[in-house]
Amino acid sequence: MTDNKAFKRRVRERMARTGESYTTARRHVLAKSGRRPAEQPITVLPGYPAPGGGEHHDSALLGHVLQQAGVAVGEAVVAGLGGGIGFMYAVFEYATVTTTTIVTQHHPEPFIPAALARLAVPYEVKNTGSAAVAEKNLRAAIDRGRAPILRVDRFALPWHPGLPFGDAYEVAVMGLDGATAYVDDECGRPNPIALDALEAAWAAHKKGRHHQITVTGTQAPGYDLAAAARDAIATTAAHLTGPVLGHAFDVNFGLSGMRKLVRDLSDPKNKRLMDPRTFFSTLTRIHHCLEIEYGAPGAMRPLYARFLDEVAPLVDGGLTRAAELYRDAGESWSALASAAVSTHLMARYDELTEQALAVQLTEGAAGADRLAALAAEANGLGEAYAAGPLDEPERRALLDTMAGHAARALALEESAVEILQAVHHAV
Numbered sequence: 001m002t003d004n005k006a007f008k009r010r011v012r013e014r015m016a017r018t019g020e021s022y023t024t025a026r027r028h029v030l031a032k033s034g035r036r037p038a039e040q041p042i043t044v045l046p047g048y049p050a051p052g053g054g055e056h057h058d059s060a061l062l063g064h065v066l067q068q069a070g071v072a073v074g075e076a077v078v079a080g081l082g083g084g085i086g087f088m089y090a091v092f093e094y095a096t097v098t099t100t101t102i103v104t105q106h107h108p109e110p111f112i113p114a115a116l117a118r119l120a121v122p123y124e125v126k127n128t129g130s131a132a133v134a135e136k137n138l139r140a141a142i143d144r145g146r147a148p149i150l151r152v153d154r155f156a157l158p159w160h161p162g163l164p165f166g167d168a169y170e171v172a173v174m175g176l177d178g179a180t181a182y183v184d185d186e187c188g189r190p191n192p193i194a195l196d197a198l199e200a201a202w203a204a205h206k207k208g209r210h211h212q213i214t215v216t217g218t219q220a221p222g223y224d225l226a227a228a229a230r231d232a233i234a235t236t237a238a239h240l241t242g243p244v245l246g247h248a249f250d251v252n253f254g255l256s257g258m259r260k261l262v263r264d265l266s267d268p269k270n271k272r273l274m275d276p277r278t279f280f281s282t283l284t285r286i287h288h289c290l291e292i293e294y295g296a297p298g299a300m301r302p303l304y305a306r307f308l309d310e311v312a313p314l315v316d317g318g319l320t321r322a323a324e325l326y327r328d329a330g331e332s333w334s335a336l337a338s339a340a341v342s343t344h345l346m347a348r349y350d351e352l353t354e355q356a357l358a359v360q361l362t363e364g365a366a367g368a369d370r371l372a373a374l375a376a377e378a379n380g381l382g383e384a385y386a387a388g389p390l391d392e393p394e395r396r397a398l399l400d401t402m403a404g405h406a407a408r409a410l411a412l413e414e415s416a417v418e419i420l421q422a423v424h425h426a427v
Helices: 004-018 022-034 057-068 075-081 111-119 131-143 195-204 225-241 248-252 254-266 276-291 298-315 319-340 344-362 364-387 392-426
Strands: 085-093 098-105 123-126 149-153 168-177 180-184 191-194 212-215
Touching: 004 022, 022 344, 057 075, 057 111, 057 149, 057 168, 075 111, 075 225, 075 298, 085 225, 085 248, 085 254, 085 298, 098 276, 098 298, 111 123, 111 212, 111 225, 131 168, 131 195, 131 212, 149 195, 180 195, 191 195, 191 364, 225 254, 225 298, 225 392, 248 254, 254 392, 276 298, 276 319, 276 344, 276 364, 276 392, 298 319, 319 392, 344 364
Parallel strands: none
Antiparallel strands: 085 098, 123 212, 149 168, 149 212, 168 180, 180 191
């Protein structure tokens, strides 16, 4: 672990230099401090860059795989062409638990195939119910000199302790050494994992069992980035403003989902948030989703703003204004996330989350035991909070603050998406 004062100083220095939020700057500083290229095992595929880093997991991961395959493209462009931003806000109530999920990347279209299609990079997809066939497919890709992307259950990986939810998650295999695989996943060095343990995580996501994507070629000459960007922007705008699935669940997507979140946070009669355990889990989950999972820090808006800035000269200069609005929206979403974990035992949850992120980005698989201990403490905080929760005025004041941040973000997003729509209709 890094010295806390020195680490925070480096984060603040990066914030001043780049204009990034604390969460984004922290992620970059941690990733850089965790990289050890000289320690990469010789079994890593030639040309594979230092793993980890980036702001958005899928975009950074695909960028590494593409670089190894000879296609140079930045994280922001990958993110934008994958569909960019979205918003899904949903509450799932089960017999014993109520969970809140916010997805801020484009959803539910699979992100990596969408990006590859718009990048015009050929790839193959393999699925099988057989572990033996799956290993054969994996080894065949490595033998061809390509790093395959596997869809696994995130929480079945030793360095991602959590509940067995079958959470779909992509990792890249950047090398093999006998019965050991080297995995690119967040950490600045390869994550070694026994092949049978990787196979168990690979099989645990039932809907995508042994799903593998392998890049098979490169872009053809004459690739038209402007056309690809226009198509991606049109899709992003359409799904932020209109139907995504074509049925009743669409109320949870896009601007509609944002409005629903504002209403839920503002409603003094929201019975679900009156239960202390649900209140604690909802707020900590909101923080996690807006800053860590299912997107990038700031609800992925700052990264999408970089994409718009990069393609504006090719597509339409008006996109730079949309980029400004999305950067501002990202600040509001981050402010909401920070407020959610700013008080009582929630602040301790935030500390544990920050420690876990540091271990994950700098140690990865080597820090699995410490990550498990941090997760166990974090999971126990809900019961501790329920034993001494915020009183009603404190709880209401906190929710009103959060609702205010969400409402400001919503207003900015409404203005930004109008620009995206205007650019699309002008073509």
